[in-house]
Amino acid sequence: MLNSIVSRWMLYGTLWMVAVGSGYAQDAPLPEDLTTLGPEELLALELIPIDVLGAHIHPKGVWMAGYRFGSMHMKPAHGLHDRAYALEPKAMHTGMHMVEAMYGITDRLTLAAMLSYQRSILRLQTTEGMRYRITASGLGDVQIALHYALRASMVHYLTSFAGLSLPVGRVNLWSDRLPRPLPYAMRPGSGTWDMLIGLASIHRLKDWNLGVHGDALWRIGKNTYGYRLGHRIHAGAWATYRLWSWLAFTMHVDGHLLGDVSGRDARLDPHVSPMDDPALQGDRHVMVQPSINIYLPKGPLRGMRWALHLDLPLKVWHETAAMEMHRQWILALQWAW
Template identity: 30%
Template sequence: MKKYILALAYTLMFSGLSFAQNEPVQNDNILWTSGRPDGHAPISVMGDHVHHKGEWMFSYRFMYMNMQHINSGTHEISAGTVLENYMVSPEEMSMKMHMLGAMYAPSSNLTLMAMANVVSNEMDLIPRMGEDFRTESSGFGDIKLSGLYSLFNRNRQSMHAQLGISLPTGSIDEKDVTPASAPNEMFLPYPMQIGSGTFDGEAGLTYLAQGNFLSFGSQLKGLIRFGENDNGYRFGNRYQLNNWIAGKLTNSLSISARVEGLIIEEIEGTQPGLNPMMVPAANTANSGGKYINSGLGVNMVIPSGSLSGLRFAMEYEFPLYQDLNGLQLKNNNNIIFGVQYALH
């Protein structure tokens, strides 16, 4: 069933691209515009558009991510199977993220972007012996700075490149008390850390096209980790391809469908304070994988009046395919809400 859903999603997207490119227009020099409700990508996609000289945009996003049950590769396995080799098995993990962003265009070709976030993690675990327990971590995450450079904008099509850096402002020393460590705290596994601890480079390329009622977007991104952090490891590189199609229902409302392909490499190095036989998340062999995710979203913009430029957006994301390295909690769903306000 998932293969059929994926095939349908891609068919719709490439049909949308063809329609957006071939839909008749009165003037071939009409520019692509971000002013329409479908002029912004689904709210989960970052760095999707550029601004005109002198424009500002401020944004707030809230993301909730939920992971449940254990996968070995593409197959779900029981906690009992995990406990044959580990002292503790994860049962569920959730992440809540509040993200603030700002964009400013000092010129018609260049848009600068900054993003900061606060993260809260919770993981429920099942021990081989004793009662179930929960660990928690929270704090400020890594700050991201980027430049978006417009390559062209004509015939209702545009393309821009992105180059940025992630600063290691998030903690990699998160600890909590567990039944095995009480009353002392112990280092939490890699997924429970707030930041990467490394300077990470990000590069991307985004293509956009608009018709009278449909729009299409495609974004290719890579996140490359440099060196290793102070705890002796680095998270895996990330390679991401997003494709989406959106339909303009009214001058203020649009809906969207998105398909994402994601590759995450394994963690390199080890944190000396973690016992890799305690829980799968503390073993770097259980990190990284290949994912195909889908999302359904809504974008709403206030086109005129005193609140012109104010946007509200929501997207529900769910997995179509997951091939995880080793033993990991599998993604269940993500929900993202956002508010954006542009000043002209």
Template identity: 25%
Template structure:
């Protein structure tokens, strides 16, 4: 996994540095080192009257399953993990791998020097491969099948408010409202343990929305010197109530810290640690009843520590192209969940 990360970092770094070199003779309005890694949202304010448009692409790969902080085999899952929607007594369908891709469109505007407004619209595309075991018990594999969902995900409106500003240290508050613009009624065809195919409501992880309004509150700090930058951000996301299907996402706390180094005025490299802690889903959707781990609200929420490596480039007219590749360093999940392999974030921004 880490060899893969280093190889990808080297390839993208080489490409971006070559691309940025062509702009090195142009006037650079903002140095690359002044930006946080592209995976950090709401990291900076803008000058009064300034706009920014952004696009991010996030690709997450997951494979295998873990219980707590240890791997668990398919056979162990179907013989020991209880099915809350029994019968059958244990789950009979096991996720194998999953790809989640998100497209994020962002807009920022600063009506004053101390306030920046932010809006984000997200589109998500998910694919999952699962294995069904035959009958009500045992370890006989019946076959594999795939499910997929795509569409608008939850959107966000936010206000960034400046608390402190000096040439080398900046601090602002993040206040956001997550709006459930996606769907919690996605359906798919499932291979049942009885060797029939049935259209059912997909589990929570395959829905494109939480279905709940959420509040987001936090602080972001940025520090700068001649060739280095550093920063930290803490965010709390909390549900404002149950959705129409009778459940709500668990609260989530995130803390991230990063450091950057200027390779030139237009290229910088970064390293970032992110710790997130989230609670299980509260309540349940009475129509999510498949005998699979992802249909159990108790199998959501985790404590995860991620490492990210990134590259920023900023060139003519405040264009920014950046990437970040992250992998998990440690985790402790609630119940049984899929294991995340890696996440890649690519982004483009233009300020005017």
């Protein structure tokens, strides 16, 4: 029901913005140094897709607020297990809300913070054929980072970031249907302090923007339940074509690498379900992501940017995963002032 309402609202909103934006003119010539531009001009360039972590820089004194809603569907990895489990996963859906805020400390240095809230639904089946539907929700970990523009010319834009993920999200969650703790993948928090680093390089060729990016999350230590989640590496490349000054299309190819859980939660028996096995929590997949980006340079919503992304698996490796990515879509908006 919620996904249907959000999807319909998203479609109506996109059609309205297309109609409003169709009368906007092309943008004027821009200076060589991007740090001389205002926040609305920077957003209008569509240099960086919204989903590229840590790649946005804002001028000194400028605030930016953002919101994203993502819907991710996962399914069991076929052909992985050679034996039956007492609880077999059948499908998993996660809806995630993310809010972010950024502030330009200088023209090249930006402070960013992000908080998420997720709700997951897992469908399980026993060897006797009984089906269970388990739900879980809660706040995720808080991410705080500094973004720095190493280069900010019209032709080449190079950014970096470094930060921390703070263990705010809950780890000790129990099933609402079964007398057991939730599996690793359903817990919104990590329980550990984690490091974040990343780099993005963008080249602008008239109405085309070509970019590559990479970021990593490194887990530090183990949580109070004796485990840590796997380290994560994310890298990709994209091409954006600006059809008009207010509308751009992007094709993004993403690679994701997530390691297995180190240690284990002693309350979970890895023989009961593959989702309780720390050695089956890793994931490796490549996604193709078409998206549409809309920027509003006039009217009451001036300075707002919208993006709609659809993630589809291009290649998935099954060797180390209890569940595999099936599809995902993300609606995102940003507003700078």
